[in-house]
Amino acid sequence: MVARAAAGSDAAFGRLVQRHQGAVRGFLRRVLGGDRAEADDVAQDAFLTAWSSLRSLKKPEAVLTWLCGIAWRKAQDRIRSRRRAAARDALWLETVEVPAGVHPRDRAALAAAMAGLSPEARACVALCLAEDWSHAEAAAALGLPPGTVKSHIARGRARLLSALGGPDDA
Template identity: 70%
Template structure:
């Protein structure tokens, strides 16, 4: 096929099962979708790429629901918009869970509000897998082996994540790791 194919032609072929036609639609519209998502989320290209990829996968799965094949670009951006909103809601839920966990943590007597805020900030800065290990082992009292099983990580990895996380949290509170 020549490069003069319209979106309508490509949608028709993609609906008939042509992966190549759908790939051409993605190539044609990915810059617009990625740019829109990046501006909307206010984040970098990596997150925009993730959301755009999710949108294109969803579009492929629901291509038959596209009412007007000539309007494929706005349809794709609409899917990307919903995926980006899902990403924001997920991040908010994660932040709320983290905040709830930190609120439930019993800090030793005499820990000031500023120190608690520093702990919250330090938790937020931990890599996701380290934060999960710290939350389970230090926050919830799980054994390293229980956390390893739940998270699907090797036992040694959980132990090192907990140790690193503990050190960073203690540093955030101005303490030392000389225990």
């Protein structure tokens, strides 16, 4: 089957994927901390890489080992990317200007609440609440539907107000 897939058979490669995807995805879920969606994304990327480099496989009987090696390298890339994003977010949070007179405890609570938001929600809150952009401007800049931007802002605002001890309906 590996030889047929290496020769360009889509069907043979599809059977290889079917046979080994459970093991590869399970491995990636454990490596990536249980996030199924992220593991599936990385697995898909690994299988695409495998398809394009199948001819480099030296031992066809070790195809699962080879696939897991590719998946491992893709997972390491994803983990490094997450760390870089977290570092960028932390740096950004340090530069966010909080109005004068805000107690350091509130500043820390605000930073922690912002860090707890998803990247999309954080971007929406930063643009619309901190930078005073319109929902339409933020939607255009982020490539999100306006309704999604509004939802992110509403939930993010409630979370920030809650972190600061205020009512979430203010």
